[in-house]
Amino acid sequence: MSIFEKERHRVAKAHRRKVGWEREVITESPEETRKLASDLAKKLKPGSVLALHGDLGSGKTCFVQGLAAALGIKEFVNSPTFTIINEYRGHCPIHHVDLYRVKSEAEFEGLGLEDCFEGCGITAIEWPEVFASLLPEDTIHIHFEFVDAGRRRIRIFCRNSEG
Numbered sequence: 001m002s003i004f005e006k007e008r009h010r011v012a013k014a015h016r017r018k019v020g021w022e023r024e025v026i027t028e029s030p031e032e033t034r035k036l037a038s039d040l041a042k043k044l045k046p047g048s049v050l051a052l053h054g055d056l057g058s059g060k061t062c063f064v065q066g067l068a069a070a071l072g073i074k075e076f077v078n079s080p081t082f083t084i085i086n087e088y089r090g091h092c093p094i095h096h097v098d099l100y101r102v103k104s105e106a107e108f109e110g111l112g113l114e115d116c117f118e119g120c121g122i123t124a125i126e127w128p129e130v131f132a133s134l135l136p137e138d139t140i141h142i143h144f145e146f147v148d149a150g151r152r153r154i155r156i157f158c159r160n161s162e163g
Contacts, residue, residue, distance in 0.1 A: 022157045026147060033059045033152060037066025040140075040156070046092055046120045049136050051128035054144030059152045063142065064096050064124045071122070079126065085111065093121030100127040108134060 027033045044050075044067075052060040065077045073090035079098055080086040086096040095116040102108050108131050116123045117136050128135060138159060145153040 022155065024153065024155045027059070027152050027154060028150060030059070030062045033062045033154065034066030034069065036154060037063040038070035041067045041070035041122075044092075044122050046122065047118060048122045049117055049139040050122070050124045051132065051135060051139050051141045052124060052126045052144065053129065053141060055146070058144035058146060059154065060126045060144055063144070063154075064094065067122065067124060068094055085116075087121075093119075095119075095121055095123040097123060097125040098127060099125060099131060102131070105131070105134070 025036055027036060050067075052063065054060055061077065061079045068075075068077045068088055068090065071090040071092050071094060073088045073094065075088060077088060077094075077096065078086070080096050081098050081100060084098060084101065088094045088096065095113075097111070097113065097116075099108070102111070113123065113125075125135070128139075140156060140158040143153075143155040143157075145155075147153050
């Protein structure tokens with residue numbers, strides 16, 4: 001690699017660290033969605049926050065299942081729609097949050113998510129849109145879209161990351 005190429009790579013890496021990174025993937029099955037999450041789990045560290053955006057049935061909980069499997073969690077992972085927060089213990093705990101039924105900032109603050117954000121686990125939040133301004137700046141935003149019956153477009157965006 002030439003000196004010019006090395007410098008170009010160094011500048012590109014510094015730029016990614018400053019502005020973040022983005023990745024888009026089309027998954028063909030729930031297994032591929034879980035595999036994508038498993039690959040991402042290897043890059044996460046305790047305190048990571050994931051904001052999962054997408055319509056009902058678009059793959060958000062399936063994605064969390066992939067994270068959980070990669071982190072050694074053996075129990076069944078389902079959406080915390082009625083419980084609001086499910087906690088799973090593995091090599092690194094996962095706090096799986098569903099904000100669909102949370103209606104106010106006071107109710108959000110009452111959940112104690114700040115402790116999760118600063119704690120020893122990974123926090124994955126479904127339906128984060130209303131409270132996006134209250135999430136940490138380095139939250140990884142993941143958008144799920146239907147392509148057709150079996151395929152999903154998944155866009156992952158992270159600001160201020162070593163990614």
